Amino acid sequence: MTPLVTFAVLIAAITHASWNAIAHGIRDQLLAFTLVGGGGALCGLALAPFTALPAAGAWPYLLASAVIHVVYYVLLMRSFHLGDFGQMYPIARGTAPLVVTVLGAVFVGETPDGWQAAGIALASAGLVGVALWGVRSSRRPRADAPAPVPTGGPPGSQTTDGPPWLALTAAIATGLSIAAYTVVDGLGVRASGTPLGYIAWLMILEGFAVPAYALATRRRTLLTQLRPIARRGLLGGVLSVFAYGLVLWAQTRAPLAPIAALRESSIIVGAAIGALFFKERFGGPRIAAAGLMAAGIGLMLHAG
Template sequence: MPGLPAAAGGGAVPIAVLTAAVLHATWNALAHTIKDKLVGFALIGVAFTAVAAVAVCFTPLPAPAAWPFIAASTALQTAYQALLLQTYRLGDFGQLYPIARGTSPLLVAVASTTVLGRPLSGGGVLGVLVICLGLAGLALADGLPGRAQLPSLAAAVGTGVMIASYTVVDGIGVRHAGTVSGYLAWLYLCQGPVLPLAALALRGRALVAQARPFLLRGLTGGTLSLLAYGLVVWAQSRGDLATIAALRETSIVIAAAIGALVFHEPLGRRRIGASATVLAGIAVLELAHA
C-alpha cells in the first residue's frame, strides 16, 4: 500500500473493516487471558516495535504534514493502551469490552460532523444510531452497574474516548501522509516501545521471567492488533470515518461470542437481541452508502 488511492475502495472497504473487527476481538481476548496485564501489554508493544522496525525499512517516508498527526496519535494510543490495561484489570471482558468499543462510533460520528464538516446522510445517521443502540444493549445486558463497578466503567469509557480521538487523528493524518504503510510503520515504531520501557522501569530484570509464560500469546496479540488497525487505517484512507468507526465496532458482537464460548460468560436473550440490532445497523449503513 505505497500510496493513497484516488477513489473509494467499494466493497473492499467494509470487508477490510469487518476483518479488522474479527482480529481486534481476538487480540483483546488474548490480552484478557494474560493474568499479568502489564506484562501482556508490554509484549504487545514489543511486537509493535519489532514489526514496525522492519517495516520502516521498506515503506515510504510520510510527508512532513503527517508527522504532527503521528505524534498526536502516538500519545493517544499510548493512553488508550494504559486505560484498556486498567479496564481489564478491574472488570469482566464481556461487559467492559462493549462499553469501551461502543463509546467510539458515536463520538467519531459527532466529530466527523461538527469538527471535520462531513455530515452523514439520513441513512448513515440512522445506521450509526442503531449500531450504538445495539452496543448499549450488549453493555447493559446484565443490568445497570453498581457503585463498585464505577472505576472499571470510568476506565472503559475513557478507553472509548481515546479510541474515538485517535480514530479521527489517524483518519486525517493518513490523508496527509501520501502513504498508508509508511504512516502505520512510523506510528507503531513511535508507539511500540512506550509500554515495554514503562514495564521494564517498574519490574526491572524480573520482567523477562514474568513475561516468558505469556510470550506467544502476547506477541501474537500484538501482531493481530497491528493487522487489525492497519486494515482500519487503509479503509480510512478510502472511506467515511464515521461509517468505518461504526463498522469496526462489530468486534463487540464477536467479543460477546468469545466471552460465551471461551470465558463461559452468559450470552442470553438480551445479548443475542443486542447483537442482532448491531447487525441491522450495519445493514442500514451499507444500504445508505450503496
Template sequence: MSAGIIGAVLLAAVLHAVWNAIAHAIPDRLIGFVLIETATAVLAVPMVLAAPMPSARAWPLLIISSALHVIYALLLMRGYRLGDFGQVYPLTRGTSPLLVAVGAALFVGEVPHPVQLLGVVTVSAGLILLIFAGGRPTRARLPALGAALLTGVSIAAYTTIDGVGVREAGTTIGYAGWLFLLQGPVIPAIAAVTRGRALAGQLRPYRWIGLWGGVFSLLAYGLVLWAQTRGALAPVAALRESSVVIAAVIGVLRFGEPFGRYRILSSVLVAIGVVLVAAA
C-alpha cells in the first residue's frame, strides 16, 4: 500500500471517529442522525451533477449498499441509545475487518498476504479489547452489545459491496454521490413521520454540530471509497478501523470515560496491526 493510500485511510479514520462522537453527543439520537444524513444528502447533489454517471453494473450494488447503510445507521442509533460510546463503537468497528477479509476472499478473490492478514487480526483484537475498557460487560449491556455486533456485520457487508461497486462504477465521486443521495433522505423521512411538526424545533439546538457531523461522514467514507479503488479491501478496512483508538481518546476527553489498561493495550495492538498491514 502506498503512503498516499495509507494517509487517506488514516485521515478517514479520524473523521469517522469525530462524526460518531458528534452522533453520540447529541442526546436525541434520532435528531443527530437526521442532521447528519441531511447534510450528506445535500452535499451529494453537486457530486452527482459534476461527476460521470456510474456504470450500469454498479447500480444493483449501489441500491443494495444504500439499504445496508440505512440499516447500519438504525442499528448504530440503537446501540448509542442503549450503551456507552466506549463499548459500542469498538465492537461495531472491531468485528468488520475480519468479516471484510472473508468477504473479499470469497467474492472478490482478494486473499490477503499472510502478514496483512496477521495485521487485520491484530487490529480487530485490539479494537474488540476496548469493549472491556468500561468494565466487564454485564447482562444489562447485552442489548447494546448485540446491536453493536449486528452493526459490525452490516459494516462488513456494505464495505465489501462498495469495494466491488466503486470499482465497477468507473467514478469514485459519482458512486459516492449517488450512494449518499439514495440513503440520505430515508432517516429524515422516518423522523418526519414519527415526530411530525415537533421535528423542526427539536433539530434547531443541534443543527450546526449535526450538519458538521454529516460533512465529516461524507468526507470519511469518500476517502475510503477512493482507497478501495487502489488497494485491497481487507487492509483498507483494517486501517480505517484505527478510528477506534481516536474514539477512545475522544471518549476520555469528551465523555469522561476512563483510559485504563485496556485502552493502552488496545492502542498498542492497533498500532502494531497498522504497521503490519502497511508493511506487507
C-alpha cells in the first residue's frame, strides 16, 4: 500500500459514495440505474478502441464479474428502496472487507498478518456501527420528489415500506456481491495485462443489462421518463467508471484485502451525504463508530 495506491483508493472511495448518492437521489431506482449503467457502458465503448484487448485468461473473470455486477445493481436498488442512504450504503460497504479478506486468503493466497487483520476487523466493526445505529425500514419521501411511475420495474424501482430485517438483509446481500466481484476482478485484472482494457470491457458487458430491462418494461415511455434526470444519471455512470477504474488499477499494485478495507472509507462520505443532503440523522454513535473505523484503517495501513 504505497502512498500513491492509498491516495488512488481514497479518491475512488469519495467518488463511489458520490455516484451512489446521485443514484439514491433519483426516486425511481430503475431509471437511476438505467442511466448509471448506460453511462458506464458508453464510457467503456469510448475507451475500448484506445486500449489493448484483455488477455484470453481474463475473459472468464470478465464474464463472471459482469453477471455479479448485475446482481449487485439489483440488490443495491432494493436496499436503497427499503432504507436510508446513510444506513444502507454503510451496511453494504461494511460487509465487504472481512469477506474479501477470507476469500483473498482462500483463493489468492493473500493472508494478512496479525496487525493488518486486526486493523481490518476494527475498521469493519466501525463500519457496521455507523450502519446499524437507528436502522429504519424505509426512507421518507422527499417533499420535492416526483411521484413514482407505476410500471413493472424490478424490486427497488418504486418506494414501499418494509420491515427492518428486510432492509438489513438486502444491504448485507449487496455487501456479499461486492466482496464477490472484488475478488473476481482482482484476479481478472491481474490476468488481463491491461487494467484500462479490463475496465472498458467490464463496463460494456455489465452496463447494458439494466437499460435493456428498462426498455423492455417501460417501452415508449422510457425516454420521456429519463429526460428530466438524464444529466444527473449519466454523471453517476461516469463517476462509477472512474471510481472502479482506480480500484482495479490499485488491485494490480497491492493485496486485495487492504484495498477493500480502505475503499470502504467511502461510508464516512456516504453518512455525511445522508445527513447533509437527505436530512438523515448522523448523531454521536455514528461519529464514534466512524472514529473506530478510521483507527482500524490507520492500523491496517501502518501494518501494511
